[in-house]
């Protein structure tokens with residue numbers, strides 16, 4: 584169930600905050616394409632299921648005002664708190680919830696269906712920059728990797744308790760890492776001597792047993808971190824439930840847009856948008872960022888946007 588105790592209406596909140604929060608560093612990806620597909624109009628009620636730094640939420644909110652608003656969800660309480668400050672004055676309501684529970688949130692606020700839903704999957708640059716969360720490879724903070732640190736188990740505990748075969752399967756399945764067995768063996772060997780508790784320790788371990796790929800600048804630890812992050816947050820489970828449930832939250836012709844960052848996600852979205860009888864696929868091929876966008880925002884490099892619209896009953 585969504586933690587609606589954190590449900591807030593930022594439109595009317597002008598109380599002074601004691602905590603000073605910095606401006607978000609996350610740059611919204613494929614912003615023009617998202618606006619074209621969701622086509623926000625004054626009076627629309629739209630959902631941003633992945634608030635993050637609030638970039639897409641802000642762009643949508645400006646366009647649905649004065650009568651409409653954006654309902655923005657995130658599992659991360661820190662993202663919610665920052666948005667309350669950074670988006671104050673815009674037509675935004677925020678709630679700490681998993682996007683797969685959207686239907687429950689809508690019921691709670693008395694809405695049947697919305698004009699559009701956006702999911703921008705994965706983690707934000709703000710989470711990556713927070714050294715206490717363990718998302719960045721050089722962090723000496725705890726290897727946590729949860730979007731909501733009050734739910735589930737941290738990555739270090741998973742690494743401590745899984746058998747070598749299970750570790751290898753997880754790293755292979757969610758990281759598509761071909762050196763998964765080698766990494767799993769090294770984890771088991773290392774943890775016998777001392778526990779692996781920080782991101783810097785895991786990153787160093789992976790780098791010591793995975794060769795650098797020629798011509799690629801990505802860190803050797805990238806795929807392994809992705810695998811543990813996906814596992815501890817049950818990201819595929821949430822996406823599968825969302826793809827099943829969100830079409831029922833849309834008004835006729837309402838748009839469902841999803842930005843994914845790796846093939847595991849994109850495959851699921853493609854399959855659902857092509858085969859779900861409730862939806863009409865709007866993107867035969869995924870929309871990719873232009874070279875200019877990738878230059879300006881390297882994080883957009885692997886983004887793929889797909890969209891579908893709700894067929895009238």
Ligand SMILES: C[S@@+](CC[C@H](N)C(=O)[O-])C[C@H]1O[C@@H](n2cnc3c(N)ncnc32)[C@H](O)[C@@H]1O
Pocket residue numbers: 609610611612632633634635636637638639640656657658659662680681682683703704705706707708710730821
């Ligand atoms: C890529 S960021 C979104 C960035 C945002 N679109 C922007 O422009 O600033 C993804 C966000 O979604 C959140 N998130 C990931 N999975 C979620 C889920 N199942 N439910 C709700 N939020 C989720 C993460 O905590 C993160 O803040």
